[in-house]
Amino acid sequence: MKWSQFFNTSIGKKLLVGATGLFLCSFVIVHLVGNLQLLLNDNGEAFNTYADFMAHNELIQLVAWGLKVAVIIHFWVALQLTFSNRKARPVKYAVNPGNQTSSWFSRQMAIMGSILLVFLLIHLKDFWWAMHYGDLPKGNFGGKEMTDLYSTVYTAFTTQLWLVFLYVIGMIGLSFHLIHGFKSAFQTFGLNHVKYNGLINFLGVWVWGILIPIGFALIPVIIYLKH
Amino acid sequence: MVHYNMNLTLKVWRQKNAEAKGNFENYQVSEISSEMSFLEMFDVLNERLINEGKEPIAFDHDCREGICGMCSMHINGRAHGPWEGTTTCQLHMRAFKDGDTITVEPWRAGAFPVIKDLTVHRAAFDRIMEAGGFVSVNTGNAQDANNIPVAKDIADEAFAAAACIGCGACVAACKNSSAMLFVSAKVSQLALLPQGQPEKKSRVLNMLAQMDKEGFGSCTNTGACEAECPKEISLTNIARLNREFISAGFTYEK
Numbered sequence: 001m002k003w004s005q006f007f008n009t010s011i012g013k014k015l016l017v018g019a020t021g022l023f024l025c026s027f028v029i030v031h032l033v034g035n036l037q038l039l040l041n042d043n044g045e046a047f048n049t050y051a052d053f054m055a056h057n058e059l060i061q062l063v064a065w066g067l068k069v070a071v072i073i074h075f076w077v078a079l080q081l082t083f084s085n086r087k088a089r090p091v092k093y094a095v096n097p098g099n100q101t102s103s104w105f106s107r108q109m110a111i112m113g114s115i116l117l118v119f120l121l122i123h124l125k126d127f128w129w130a131m132h133y134g135d136l137p138k139g140n141f142g143g144k145e146m147t148d149l150y151s152t153v154y155t156a157f158t159t160q161l162w163l164v165f166l167y168v169i170g171m172i173g174l175s176f177h178l179i180h181g182f183k184s185a186f187q188t189f190g191l192n193h194v195k196y197n198g199l200i201n202f203l204g205v206w207v208w209g210i211l212i213p214i215g216f217a218l219i220p221v222i223i224y225l226k227h
Numbered sequence: 228m229v230h231y232n233m234n235l236t237l238k239v240w241r242q243k244n245a246e247a248k249g250n251f252e253n254y255q256v257s258e259i260s261s262e263m264s265f266l267e268m269f270d271v272l273n274e275r276l277i278n279e280g281k282e283p284i285a286f287d288h289d290c291r292e293g294i295c296g297m298c299s300m301h302i303n304g305r306a307h308g309p310w311e312g313t314t315t316c317q318l319h320m321r322a323f324k325d326g327d328t329i330t331v332e333p334w335r336a337g338a339f340p341v342i343k344d345l346t347v348h349r350a351a352f353d354r355i356m357e358a359g360g361f362v363s364v365n366t367g368n369a370q371d372a373n374n375i376p377v378a379k380d381i382a383d384e385a386f387a388a389a390a391c392i393g394c395g396a397c398v399a400a401c402k403n404s405s406a407m408l409f410v411s412a413k414v415s416q417l418a419l420l421p422q423g424q425p426e427k428k429s430r431v432l433n434m435l436a437q438m439d440k441e442g443f444g445s446c447t448n449t450g451a452c453e454a455e456c457p458k459e460i461s462l463t464n465i466a467r468l469n470r471e472f473i474s475a476g477f478t479y480e481k
């Protein structure tokens with residue numbers, strides 16, 4: 001089987017979705033740790049220094065572009081799978097089993113993913129695009145002149161309550177997507193073993209599914225409440 | 228278990244042939260014994276329909292003992308009805324109570340077209356088997372049994388996978404009409420054993436390619452198949468299928 005055929009099979013496509021999904025999972029944890037610096041009471045010195053470093057380190061910029069490519073592949077292949085899965089059942093059942101045979105989360109992946117996509121587009125436009133191509137205020141932090149992303153973030157969340165809501169909804173989407181998605185990706189790679197399933201389930205539900213999304217959602221909420 | 232009789236309303240899918248549109252028809256059945264099987268209840272109804280000069284309801288069945296996999300019926304939203312690890316022929320009417328309304332639909336999947344009423348065509352499964360679900364056997368004298376050592380736990384695992392009866396409940400239960408549980412059972416029963424090694428790589432690639440070609444959906448790991456499988460085939464088989472597919476895809480030269 002040629003590579004082009006391999007990645008066009010149902011399992012091949014799932015592997016692309018799973019690999020990009022786990023790559024994004026590894027990113028969100030780093031992203032959260034970095035962003036929590038927004039909550040320090042240092043007028044943005046730590047966060048801006050970190051953001052400035054991230055924006056100017058070439059290796060990190062390479063990974064950052066890789067992330068965007070990963071989102072596009074993830075979205076595009078998942079969309080294809082979703083449509084071909086719908087097509088596989090042209091006549092629907094009159095009665096469906098609901099949660100009796102599968103978890104609710106496992107059936108909402110495409111919807112939660114779509115919420116995430118809307119969130120990501122607005123998120124990237126507001127902060128990533130603005131940081132790299134916009135005209136943001138500058139400031140002196142730790143003796144160095146740099147973009148003041150910190151105050152940009154604070155202005156965004158303290159002046160636009162709807163944006164705070166959007167972030168909370170986006171993180172609910174992330175939570176529900178990863179409660180199923182994290183462990184599902186391991187199964188896709190064939191990693192199903194009694195000795196590790198408990199750990200994978202725990203990490204997927206509690207760390208990636210609950211802790212990380214709550215951590216992210218708290219940032220805009222706390223910023224809004226502080227002012 | 229106390230015996231009781233019940234009166235039921237059946238909402239059954241009627242469809243003349245593959246091209247016809249089809250619709251639900253309501254039937255009242257009375258004095259149904261809690262000791263009857265679900266198919267016997269249909270026999271009672273069909274006998275009445277025949278006596279009334281009406282077309283009986285077409286449904287598939289053969290062994291009526293849970294081993295042939297023919298008795299495909301989607302009952303109140305569940306493949307083979309509400310009981311776990313059972314086929315429709317092994318479902319008893321004591322699963323229901325007097326006055327219940329029971330909706331019965333055929334398996335719904337593009338790859339399993341309806342032939343008539345509740346019978347569907349599962350030839351897609353046969354074509355998947357033809358694509359690779361076999362082993363090469365040398366001519367000559369038969370070997371002694373037990374000549375090839377197989378660890379007991381591996382033999383048990385292969386046997387558990389081989390319990391698949393090809394009923395299609397996994398496809399019927401899956402929101403994507405995916406046949407992954409069936410294919411994984413058929414790949415696993417051979418991949419686990421020494422006898423299955425010669426075609427190990429080509430088997431999994433060809434069977435999966437055929438599965439896709441038949442128009443089954445892909446797996447999203449919801450687990451509905453495992454929950455509905457009458458032979459309780461485990462999801463670990465799907466993980467094994469994925470592993471087999473990945474290793475064959477990365478290393479098979481053709």
Ligand code: HEM
Pocket residue numbers: 014015017018019020021022024025028071074075078079082106109110112113114116117120177180181182184185186188446447448
């Ligand atoms: C761009 C928006 C997104 C869309 C449209 C989307 C959509 C999907 C869909 C349809 C699936 C397959 C569903 C299934 O297997 O049941 C999926 C799986 C997955 N997604 Fe996303 N997703 C998006 C963003 C994300 C993000 C940001 C992450 C991680 C932080 C992520 C992580 C995963 C994981 C780990 C899987 C499981 C892969 C597997 O089962 O092999 N997704 N996504």
Ligand code: SF4
Pocket residue numbers: 296390391392393394395396397398408409412452455456457458459460
């Ligand atoms: S895996 Fe289970 S549900 Fe699927 S065809 Fe085999 S026996 Fe039937």
Ligand code: FES
Pocket residue numbers: 287288289290291292293294295296297298314315316317
């Ligand atoms: S009729 Fe054979 S399994 Fe039900």
